[in-house]
Amino acid sequence: MSLKNVNENAEVDERLAALITNANAIRAIASAVEGTIGPKGLDTMLVDKFGSVVITNAGVTILDLMEVSHPAAKMLINVAKAQHQEIGDGTTTATLLAGSLIGCGVEQVMKGVPVARVIEGLRFAAKIALTVFRDQARQVSDVHDPILKQVALIAGREHEDIADLVVEAAALIGREKLQDKSFKLADTICSTVGAENKVFLGVIVNKERINRQMPKKIENAKILVLDDALEPEEVEDEALGTESGFAKFLELRQEFEQNLRKMVEIGVRVILVDRGVDDFAEEFLTDAGILTVQRVSHKELRRAAEHTGARTLKRTGLRKEPAELIHYLGTARRVYEDEKLGQVLIASGGGKPMATIQVGAATEEVVGERQRIAKDAAASVQVAIQGGVLPGGGAIELAALREVEKNRPQLRGMAAYGMDCVAEALKKPFTQIVANAGFNPLEKLGDVLAAQAETGKFSLAVNCETGQVADMLSLGVIDPALVKIHAFKAASEVAEAILRIDTIIKMKAEKEEEGKGFPESFRE
Structure with a gap:
């Protein structure tokens, strides 16, 4: 990357270099968390300069603790944190979607598509995808609905003891309190080394x-x-x-x-x-x-x-x-x-x-991770009650993909290439989950898209145990609708913001000496 000096205190990236630099930073952030998604996702070890270790599968924890200096990367991390604060889960999904949207958008710009047309297509396709998510959401009317246990299991990385605690606490607290935006079920969780798992009234x-x-x-x-x-x-x-x-x-x-x-x-x-x-x-x-x-x-x-x-x-x-x-x-x-x-x-x-949910473990490192898992499960259960549920495993994103491709002829000209960016991003959660499970993502993508088109079922994806196409609702692979909606909105917003950056200028250092703001000739 070459830099042009405009004065002694400022530097400017040449045209397109800023976009490429930002895209590379975003890809690096997305690659740091992509290996954790899905039931077969692996853990990440973070080590500080003192040798302290955090082992986690939670995307928000990885993003929060990793050392980052690039401004575009910080933008993406801030969006992921906002997703976690608002919804409590879905940070990895939001990061992967944003990384894919930006990566594909940059490729289109490099081919000669104007950024304005890419953004136009991105906005149009994003509305279609969000409509699919909202229309297909199934509402949860009862805190005793068994589907909440499945939501807790998926968000809680299949820790059944934690899922049971969260569901029990949600039932005790009641639907009315859980729908209160100011109340966070995740805040009721505490963790202590040596403690027994329990729900305390x-x-x-x-x-x-x-x-x-x-x-x-x-x-x-x-x-x-x-x-x-x-x-x-x-x-x-x-x-x-x-x-x-x-x-x-x-x-x-x-x-x-x-x-x-x-x-x-x-x-x-x-x-x-x-x-x-x-x-x-x-x-x-x-x-x-x-x-x-x-x-x-x-x-x-x-x-x-x-x-x-x-x-x-x-x-x-x-x-x-x-x-x-x-x-x-x-x-x-x-x-x-x-x-x-x-x-x-x-x-x-x-x-x-x-109700207070108490989780325990034998060591400080393990109990910290169990607390993070429990908070994810609690947040997912609460937003499932607030906004309903959708099939997980990347199934609903592929259903939205088919709807985006169906509506592609509505946009003429180069804006259609922006729709292609959304289409690629909607594939990313599914292909990454399948890849982490050890299967060929391209092969399985074709199988699922064909099966969804043939049956009309939007809940079909891949069983990560067998590799076969299966109904996610029947398997109990269920995600809260608000997690999907907010993750996609957040990813679309940060992608648009990054793609619109044409120039990076280094701000001048603040001068603290006497006579700031006056020409040199006026200073003694």
Whole structure:
């Protein structure tokens, strides 16, 4: 790649070199995850400079941890991360689709097709594919539908124990809560070395009580949730050197002690604190028999408040009268500490029903991967309930491919070549799954397309165990529709953005010296 200097602080790629450079970077990212897709996909080992190892099959984890410097590659990784944040699964599919769209688009441009025509065809074909995905989605109306187990199995890489946990938790939480966009079933998953796999009816806080003298178990607990530190308000060091400042310090300490007594008065038995707890408060609460947990993560604090029905308070809120403070308390039938795992469990809260999925394993590396698998399975089950399901194994993409090819005559001129890019991308998930399973992708692609055309079934693909054409719905190879839809939309958007980049300019370094922005002759 040659570079043209336009001044001492900027560099510009020559025409088409930018497109080729970007396409190569995208291909490199796609190739890093393509070997993980499908039931026969393999794992990737990531190693940092200190020798720490992460072994994973999750595309988003690979993309998140791999070292990347190219701006186009970072764009693709950001799109994959957005897919994971929005849907919770499908990052590998989105990456493969984007890589194929961009690779084919660059080939068309190199042959002389204008970028504008490629994008026109890409947009037209993308709408057709997305229509197929939406029209063929089967809605899931019941959280007890057996199809959810299959969704969890596929997303959970056939870990049946994890799939059972996720489905059980989804049934306990209920359809209404799972359809709430602000609630994430994946957030209910925690992992601990040495823990047993279980679904816990309540909330797990991954912290211990402050000290062993506090009660280990509380029945019928009134719970205070403090989104702050349990400490007196501070007086500045300079003010402490004055008589009035020291008097203020004593006043605040006295007020703080009164607030602690107020907690005992209204019957608080458990306190969850976002930050630290003052030494005096720790001693006071220990003597009062109040189980206190400090430095609870914001996410766990929020879930505990929601489950117990508590309203979170700042420390200034403790000044309220006892009759008013009572309305801020939550309740739980049982709060206890698991000393072996170093966790506090809050069961049967008086607020919204909650279920926590706990997965365990023998080592830190394995338990981390099992947590990632469980989160993928949980996210897939939730979006399946929200948007329905589609056959997996690349079957629905091939059905969309046939529809795109059927509509190709509607676009005349060079825009049709943009449709060809979408057609190639729609083949990619199927061919990569088949290749990872050890079969000839071209041969199997022809077999499946012929079988779909002959039978009219959009759910036909290849059984990765036998290599035979099979109905994915009958085999239980099922994916959430929203995973497919969002992955394809994300891939189309990033492909269009990359293809539209005609020039890369290196921005000038920011000058920090005095006289910035003035000609050299004006500076002393």
